[in-house]
Amino acid sequence: MLAIGEGATPVFRSISYYIRHTLRSLNRNRWMGAASIATTAIAFFILGIFIMGVLNIQAISKKIESNLEMVVWIEADTERSEVENIKTYVENLGNVTQVKLVPKEEGIKEINKNYFNSETDLLKTLNGDNPLPDYLVVKVAGPEFVKDVATKINALSNVDKVDYGQEYLDKLMALMYWMRLIGAGVIILFLLAVIFLIGNTIRLTVYARNKEIQIMRFVGASNWFIRWPFLLEGLVLGLVGSLIAASVLYISYIVLIDNVAKYVSFLPLIKDTLIVRNISLLIVAIGTVLGGIVSFLSLGRYLRL
Amino acid sequence: MIQFCNVSKVYDGGTQNGNKSFVKALDGINLKIEKGEMVFLVGASGAGKSTLQKLLFKEESPTTGQILVGGRNIVRLKKREIPVLRRRMGIVFQDFKLLEDMTVAENVAFAMEVLKFSRKEIKNTVPKVLEQVGIAYRANHFPRQLSGGEKQRAAIGRAIINNPPILLADEPTGNLDPDTSWEIMKLLEEINLRGTTMLIATHDRDIVDSMHKRVVTLSRGKIVSDRRGGYSRV
Ligand SMILES: Nc1ncnc2c1ncn2[C@@H]1O[C@H](COP(=O)(O)OP(=O)(O)O)[C@@H](O)[C@H]1O
Ligand SMILES: [Mg+2]
Numbered sequence: 420m421l422a423i424g425e426g427a428t429p430v431f432r433s434i435s436y437y438i439r440h441t442l443r444s445l446n447r448n449r450w451m452g453a454a455s456i457a458t459t460a461i462a463f464f465i466l467g468i469f470i471m472g473v474l475n476i477q478a479i480s481k482k483i484e485s486n487l488e489m490v491v492w493i494e495a496d497t498e499r500s501e502v503e504n505i506k507t508y509v510e511n512l513g514n515v516t517q518v519k520l521v522p523k524e525e526g527i528k529e530i531n532k533n534y535f536n537s538e539t540d541l542l543k544t545l546n547g548d549n550p551l552p553d554y555l556v557v558k559v560a561g562p563e564f565v566k567d568v569a570t571k572i573n574a575l576s577n578v579d580k581v582d583y584g585q586e587y588l589d590k591l592m593a594l595m596y597w598m599r600l601i602g603a604g605v606i607i608l609f610l611l612a613v614i615f616l617i618g619n620t621i622r623l624t625v626y627a628r629n630k631e632i633q634i635m636r637f638v639g640a641s642n643w644f645i646r647w648p649f650l651l652e653g654l655v656l657g658l659v660g661s662l663i664a665a666s667v668l669y670i671s672y673i674v675l676i677d678n679v680a681k682y683v684s685f686l687p688l689i690k691d692t693l694i695v696r697n698i699s700l701l702i703v704a705i706g707t708v709l710g711g712i713v714s715f716l717s718l719g720r721y722l723r724l
Numbered sequence: 725m726i727q728f729c730n731v732s733k734v735y736d737g738g739t740q741n742g743n744k745s746f747v748k749a750l751d752g753i754n755l756k757i758e759k760g761e762m763v764f765l766v767g768a769s770g771a772g773k774s775t776l777q778k779l780l781f782k783e784e785s786p787t788t789g790q791i792l793v794g795g796r797n798i799v800r801l802k803k804r805e806i807p808v809l810r811r812r813m814g815i816v817f818q819d820f821k822l823l824e825d826m827t828v829a830e831n832v833a834f835a836m837e838v839l840k841f842s843r844k845e846i847k848n849t850v851p852k853v854l855e856q857v858g859i860a861y862r863a864n865h866f867p868r869q870l871s872g873g874e875k876q877r878a879a880i881g882r883a884i885i886n887n888p889p890i891l892l893a894d895e896p897t898g899n900l901d902p903d904t905s906w907e908i909m910k911l912l913e914e915i916n917l918r919g920t921t922m923l924i925a926t927h928d929r930d931i932v933d934s935m936h937k938r939v940v941t942l943s944r945g946k947i948v949s950d951r952r953g954g955y956s957r958v
Binding site (some may be wrong): 433630636639640641644724 | 803807808809815821823834837882885
């Protein structure tokens with residue numbers, strides 16, 4: 420009588436068996452497989468975009484939060500002496516560290532220098548009529564004082580408006596909230612589609628290979644030997660799909676940053692390619708594991724051993 | 725080698741007219757088969773022949789009773805132990821169960837591959853086994869190119885590839901003409917003479933009568949006769 424262990428061989432022979440059979444069934448189910456891969460790619464690409472979007476918004480809001488400056492716009496026809504009074508008042512407010520007056524004469528010079536060539540005299544073009552208001556640049560001791568100081572200054576007569584970054588922060592936070600909500604919704608929908616499609620591909624493979632599975636069971640193949648090719652198939656679908664997503668995400672983010680960042684230099688966009696790279700790698704890992712888990716679960720349902 | 729002690733099998737037959745129905749496929753079976761025996765299991769369709777074999781290779785579990793194979797009780801085998809049991813028995817079916825996209829040699833090699841034999845062992849063993857079951861001249865043909873008898877030879881070759889001590893055959897000649905059936909039975913007898921314990925379910929009266937082996941007759945799940953010689957006429 421032949422003992423059971425006899426004839427057992429090094430693992431690599433089984434691996435070649437698994438790979439051959441996985442390729443065979445991927446080929447047999449190629450349309451279902453292609454649909455799974457495409458959906459996986461889309462799902463993980465969207466996931467990647469949302470992660471990068473959220474990270475960038477976080478970086479921007481951090482920058483805004485750390486901004487201690489505000490700009491106080493004085494009403495255009497206010498006397499200079501009155502402006503000086505406002506300046507003194509603001510200087511004496513608590514937690515204010517610095518106040519700088521930018522009179523409208525200086526303001527127009529700035530604009531002239533920054534936006535026109537040296538031959539143009541903007542003031543002359545406007546017939547000596549300067550439409551700009553005076554403004555104050557106010558610095559406070561810490562980010563937590565910005566709002567309070569701004570409110571006090573805003574209450575003064577002759578003050579038109581106080582601009583400070585934290586105003587935008589609220590809008591940004593609202594944007595982020597909606598982005599997260601919609602992003603999560605879209606991603607969950609796509610992940611459900613991924614689960615359905617990969618699960619269905621595995622189910623079709625199980626049905627297509629039903630006779631083969633029966634024979635394997637009756638000759639005494641171990642349960643894991645029968646399962647492995649199916650798990651591999653799911654892993655491969657998840658891997659290929661998320662690999663596509665990660666590559667497209669990585670390349671398009673780098674191209675985007677290269678081309679867009681210089682036009683919006685005031686935005687602290689994430690230019691560190693290491694972060695995109697890590698997120699791309701994370702996406703590949705999640706995609707592969709998801710493919711494996713989905714095929715494992717659908718094997719539990721469709722493969723009776 | 726094989727022993728059934730008071731084995732019964734009741735199938736859940738689904739619901740009929742709102743009542744749950746049950747099918748008693750086997751009823752109080754006591755049967756002992758010695759090492760090296762060749763036993764025919766006969767009886768009308770629905771008598772329980774296939775069920776008895778399925779209990780042996782653990783495709784079904786008995787409702788009550790104990791079953792010993794090679795001295796070991798298989799009633800409470802763990803799931804991962806079932807393949808080990810099956811490696812000790814070759815199983816042959818009426819419908820051959822050959823893979824259509826593989827040649828005869830590949831079909832036999834496939835069984836060795838899933839049992840993790842090395843490539844070298846596979847290369848050495850397959851031609852010998854094909855020779856033994858008389859199908860070597862068709863080694864590179866596909867099942868669709870073979871006659872029924874040739875297919876069954878290939879299937880038997882696959883079943884004995886790892887020299888199992890037990891061979892179970894469920895109506896192995898059910899799809900074959902009388903002459904071919906006779907050849908297949910003779911092949912199985914040859915294998916039995918090399919020491920393989922054999923349990924063959926069939927209702928081929930003429931063959932059973934002329935083989936002069938032990939014949940166990942089932943009727944409605946009960947053993948109604950167990951004797952050497954021919955088909956019993958109950
Ligand atoms: N899986 C099953 N579920 C319910 N009833 C079954 C099942 N398999 C067999 N039976 C019933 O059990 C009885 C015995 O069947 P079987 O063992 O196949 O007999 P045989 O092989 O002698 O023709 C029959 O009445 C059959 O209908
Ligand atoms: Mg039957």
